[in-house]
Amino acid sequence: MTLALNIKGLNKTYDNGFVALKNIDLAVKAGDFFAMLGPNGAGKSTTLGIVSSLVNKTSGAVSVFGHDLDTDRMAVKGLLGVVPQEFNFNAFEKVYDIILQQAGYYGMPAPLAKTRIEHYLKKLDLWEKRHVQARMLSGGMKRRLMIARALIHEPKLLILDEPTAGVDIELRRTMWEFLEDINAMGTTIILTTHYLEEAEALCRNIAIINKGEIVANTSAHDLLRQLKKATFVADLVNPISIPENTPYNFRIVGDAQVEFDVIKDQPLNPVIALLGSLQGEVLSIRPKHNRLEEVFVDLIHGDNT
């Protein structure tokens, strides 16, 4: 099995003494769509910063497609495309020039670079803005500019640190489709995100990092199976009041909407019957979105009940 990224015993202590990473191990298979989740300051960006040569590691080993970061850094860099969390381009440069320069840094001849720039700017709906200074772009356009820039040398491993932060829902879904296409064509993708829905929709494997330690590293499917309870939302014909100490932890969440928990794989018939006895006529029942969020909160707070 080829590993796109292999991290062993990675430690990072910043100069101010803050321990950002504690001996983490992480393996990402080639072709994977992998998510790194964790609260702010958990160590996600530090990990990806080390892989991208933007942060010095304290100790440990990192290799990308078998190339060791310490002994073969240039090969590692050539295989990576990096989309950082913060905008990191010269805001006074034009969109086209920013990407052309990046192609130059990768040693790409100008004719090839120009062909690819047109391809990716059109794909990311930025072609019309190619002669515009980057500072004039909207937040979503700036994110797409950074994605186009990271793809210009067609990397085998694409690292995205919160690529859809501040992007509206419609655009986010368009970007998801684009990333899925890139992944389907063979590019391994690692992303960090705060939108757990994003990780659940896109990623096959997920690592959760908390306080510099990996607390879970498995497939999205297995991670969701760790849920011992499932949360549903019931839409009712009319509002109801819920007495105390009813089972299923009923919560009123809207005018005629109730949320409840059931033990995983239990039938819902008794719930509907109980709601009926409370004069609640059920219109529909749906699972609550962001199931991953529950696992995430459980793992971070160590409360997987």
Add this chain to the structure above:
Amino acid sequence: MINYIALKTIAHKEIRRFMRIWQQTLLPPAITMVLYFIIFGNLIGARIGTMGGFDYMQFIVPGLIMMSVITNAYGNVSSSFFSNKFQRSVEEMMVAPVSNFTILLGFVLGGVARGLIVGAIVTLLSLYFTSMQVHNIFVVVSVITLTAVVFSIGGLINGIFANKFDDVTIVPTFILTPLTYLGGVFYSVKMLPEFWQTVSHLNPILYMVNAFRFGILGVSDINIWVAFGMLLVFTIALFSWALYLLNRGIGLRA
């Protein structure tokens, strides 16, 4: 070790940057030097008479050319590199397979280009005020180029250590300008008392100004070969230091 396309990209980017904002980079030194020519050369110089066997105006022109080369080569790289750090666009280079050697060379080429272009502008302007001979073209070209290289590297080191925009102006204001003014731009050090002559010889800019003046006028307060030796030592030492800082990621990587 050198990625030539990347080197060309960095140098081109740097040159395009200062050409795009020529009103801030090329015009001010031209205006400043014209004022120097008028005030020190024409008005005051006429009363001073000759120095080193030449009109005062002819005497100060090489020093003023050198002063503009030093200031602009240094300022170009220090402000550009710090600006790259400040906007984080330096990360574009750091994630790409570009060696630090190439990055260093690219920025230095940008600084040298600005230094030499400003030097050429000042030279052309000086011809309006005085005539100029060239005593030794090899010395002129090599000294001015090596000086631009030394101060471009110095500017990059300043940019590496700078944490805020003020840090980019401290060295030019408190070190470079006094050393340049005391480096024999406006006078021959032989006019100074012996003690101050000795002190002046500790100023590296004295050697650069005098070596360049030798190339133009054929007169110098110092030994030309000592000046060349000093320029080479500074070039190698500063280049090595800058490369070490980049390799360690000082001011760049946490």
